[in-house]
Amino acid sequence: MIHNNIYFQIELTARKIRQYGQNVLRSHGIDITIEQWLVLNVINDNETTNQIFIGEKLVKDKPTISRMVNQLDKKGFIIKTSSSSDSRQVSLSISKKGKTLIHNLQPIIEGIRLKGLQELSEKESQHIKSILNKIQKNLDT
DSSP states (O other): OGGHHHHHHHHHHHHHHHHHHHHHHHHHHHHOOHHHHHHHHHHHHTSSBHHHHHHHHHHHHHHHHHHHHHHHHHHTTTEEEEEEEHHHHHHHHEEEHHHHHHHHHHHHHHHHHHHHHTOOOOOHHHHHHHHHHHHHHHHHO
């Protein structure tokens, strides 16, 4: 019965995507998670940003984002800069090491994406995107 539930299928698919991606990263000796990769991308796409913005973009809670940001900082992939007016405010940017990682990972990540979509036509891919966007819109509050 649960396997017929569309929400279960969506969640199962998302988990398989993350698991496959993590296995590929591990096989290349890359020491970040798929979730950390997403955080890096949000920071990279937004020059200088903060944890609140990242949490909103990735729909993740503050403790989860904080933990990932701290791990990325510890690995040297991002730079945390405290505000001169409010020490609680921290800006995040990509370090040189992080830029190199992003550059090197782009083809690997693209391969991960293509693997899951390899037998879908362009029309099918667009249809899935449309359906998922409708579900997300229906659930916006």
